[in-house]
Amino acid sequence: MRENIDLWQLRYFVAVAEELSFRRAAERLFITQPPLTRQIQALEEIVGAELFERDSGGVRLTSEGAYLLIEARDLLAVADATFKRIAQRTAQPWSDLRLGITTVLDPALFSWIEPALKKRDPTIRVIQKRQYSQDSVRDLRRGLLDAALIGLPSATEGLCVERLFDEPLVAALPEGHALCKRRRISLLEMSGDLLFWPLRRINPGYYDHFARVFRTHGFNPPRVPEPADHHVLLSLIAQGQGVALIPSSLKAIARDGVVYRELREHTDLRIEVAIAYMPDAHYASLQYLIDVLRSHYRTGIDPKLNA
Secondary structure, eight states: OOOOOOHHHHHHHHHHHHHTOHHHHHHHHTSOHHHHHHHHHHHHHHHTSOOEEEETTEEEEOHHHHHHHHHHHHHHHHHHHHHHHHHHHHSOOTTEEEEEEETTSOGGGGTTHHHHHHHHOTTOEEEEEEEOHHHHHHHHHTTSOSEEEEEESOOOTTSEEEEEEEEEEEEEEETTOGGGGOSEEOGGGGTTSOEEEOOGGGOHHHHHHHHHHHHHTTOOOOEEEOOSSHHHHHHHHHTTSOEEEEEGGGGGSOOTTEEEEEETTTTTSEEEEEEEEOTTOOOHHHHHHHHHHHHHHTOOOOGGGOO
16 A cells, blocks of 8 residues: 555545546546546545545545545645745746857947846846857757847847847957058968867857858868867967957957957958847846847847848
């Protein structure tokens, strides 16, 4: 004989006791009648008494069943209240905004966002997660982020995406490189240099887009994986270990031994920066974010991005 009663068995019992019908109770519980009957029989074995009288006239509670109904309702009410309190303790406050921010760009570009949101509502707290764009897209789909500032192209199927601004790429060269004497250079002039470039698995959409751009311009230099940390990347460039194409905002990172130069192909070599969120996300803190971004960048939804 089993000694423990499961909460779901009590829920089954309460349903039958309130409906006084196994058929109606089964319908209410969205199960079939045979397993419901078996679980009531198992419960009767545990308590050691019949809980229902069954005859051609229908189903009635026994005295033991009537007593158990009172206790079961009390137990289930306590359990439900406990689970609700646990959920409330672990739930994210509505004023928290979980925001992914691409590591491709200088974080200072977005330092204005939280102060702007707090003007709308001082209780808003922005929880930032700096990571690759594709990691943010994945977290949006899993419900781990409310919104993300990402670089395009990225695989954003099923998301709402609003373009904010374009960020042109610039060349980062070691000081003393022959091209440092020029204000603006061309891709092909770096064809003989070792290029730091991200791996395709980091963001296939980004990688494939620039692979097409490189082919169009006949640019195919030797490459090595780009470090995730821009400070490490710039350190390697300063040591003369290679060159890189980086967003222009990163020129704000002053690094001895590194020189930045504009590219003649800047119209093709740029990153589109966008805000992404799930289409069914509707709550105040997210709407505040979208409003302040639209106001700041004077942009609207581009349906072509919602592929």
